[in-house]
Amino acid sequence: MPEANHSPLRAAQKQLAAVVERLGLGPDVYELLKEPARVIEVSIPVRMDSGRLKLFKGYRAQHCDVLGPTKGGIRFHPRVDLDEVKALAIWMTFKCALLGLPYGGAKGGVICDPRELSRRELEELSRGYIRALAGFIGPDRDIPAPDVNTSDQVMGWMLDEFSRITGHPNPAVITGKPLVLGGSRGRGEATGRGVVVTIREAARVLGMDMERMTAAIQGFGKVGSWVARYLHRSGTRVVAVVDAYGGVYHPDGLDVEALFAYGRQNGTVRGFPGGQPIDNESLFRLPVDVLVPAALENVITEENAPHIQARIVAEGANGPTTPEADEILYRRGVFVLPDILANAGGVTVSYFEWVQNLMQYYWSEEQVVRQLERLMVGAFKAVYRCHVEESVPMRLAAYMVAIDRLAEALIARGWVPATDYHHVPQPEPAEAAVDVFREPAASV
Incomplete structure (x- = not known):
């Protein structure tokens, strides 16, 4: 577990409390957003190459779905713990709100060192994690993605396992997949x-x-x-x-x-x-x-x-x-x-991937890059404007923009009473730009 003084969950809650106070929101908003709405803890049995059966501990935290289905990565790491997963789910909610994405935040993790696993053991662990969580995820419920020590191949195994369980192909359930399985161009970078x-x-x-x-x-x-x-x-x-x-x-x-x-x-x-x-x-x-x-x-x-x-x-x-x-x-x-x-570029292009999967119509890399540029620049401008106009640090400004949008949604759904709180500017998509980070022509 992380030291109490450096607890990521404590940090996320401290940031949330500061913004709720700054915007003049009531205590209900803090209470609804300070913890994930749902946390699933699972034990995943894997038959190791040695023949021994080993249990791996896994988690999935789903924070808040007021803006839409929850979304977030899955990490395989020896230091994964519940406190970390909860905090990462909260931050993902704020990240999606800041970029204007129709998602809430989620995060998953398995306590393991993938460097110590064979390819077969890693595949069994990946499939086992999805089997344990299949009843809690879906394109309109919770959409996983890769994170630390997981890859497009891991997502491919997880997608295949979910499709076996449901009995039909469902590419929109997971993002960060290989291109051939419905992944998006430009997602890896x-x-x-x-x-x-x-x-x-x-x-x-x-x-x-x-x-x-x-x-x-x-x-x-x-x-x-x-x-x-x-x-x-x-x-x-x-x-x-x-x-x-x-x-x-x-x-x-x-x-x-x-x-x-x-x-x-x-x-x-x-x-x-x-x-x-x-x-x-x-x-x-x-x-x-x-x-x-x-x-x-x-x-x-x-x-x-x-x-x-x-x-x-x-x-x-x-x-x-x-x-x-x-x-x-x-x-x-x-x-x-x-x-x-x-x-936020990763979850933004994951959103593009999800949209493409639902439409069954796929974009060129240039389209992905242009749309990512528009949303990222628009979000930066909104945060910087808040930073200047409110005389607050950039982090607090980013949280103010995100939580303003969340509060508006909470009120619109009737989850909290309407209140006359302090609004801040919301992002407006910037003009599409050329790809200024294109690989030099001489290297193509």
Whole structure:
């Protein structure tokens, strides 16, 4: 379990309480949103390759469906616990509300180390998780997706198991699937792309030039690796990357494409010959323009926040900054792009995938990129406007925009009494833009 002082659930509830008070909402809104509406805990039996039967503990938290069916990823990790899953479901509700998506938030997880499982064992675990939860999910109930240590292949197995149980194909029940099973083009890189869209927009309002900026990234998985590639294509020098096994640093900038290939081949960036070793502690102290935490929760704390020199912190991970650290960063003038804004690209393209599955009509990658750009830029502008007009940190502004929309829906459904609370601007989709992060033509 996480330390009580760094509990992600406590952090989510503290953020919620601050916004409810700021908007002048009644206590009913806080009571309805402070905990998931439903939490399912399951035991998943898997016959291991050794012949031994092993039970794995799994969870699914479904937070609030006032805006629509719940939506959220499934992570396989040794440190999964119920407190974390609840918090991530709450944050997903806020993220969907901020982007204007017709979803509530959910999150799932299984306590395991997938590196210790064979492919067959991983498939059995994936199918077993869906068998245990089949009665609680569906395209109009709760739609899972990949998260930490799960992939499009894992989603393919889960989709197949759900289809076997229901007796018919149902691609809209899960997003992040392989293309051949109804996945969306642009889904794999969507979270990283969205992070860089928000960094670009932040650079504009701060008067910074991306071609003169430097960046350091913690995490080089499905989010961090794409953040690095898109930053590199935008002209930003990525000087340091750290993953779970180690890191690499070069003050003049890393060869990101070579690093990406090395990471895929070796499963880590440690030992990459294009730089010198660096650890997490040193990465957070680097004099860079942008710091991107793209790993797990609670990595920026009151201990290391005073030493962060970045002008922009873009949260590629969910909940990477503790509330105490957040206050320190704000006092020091660090411009924080909060997780519910910065990393919303993944759930946004998952929404596009769900829509395509329901219509049985599929979009080109260019269409996906243009629509993602519109929603991400629109959300950034609404949050930044709230940040300026209300004189509040960007995180509080993002929560104010999201919870304003949730409160409106709660009142419209009659879940809470109507009240004359303080409204803030809601996102308006921006004009569609060209793909500024396109791979250079010479590399195609």
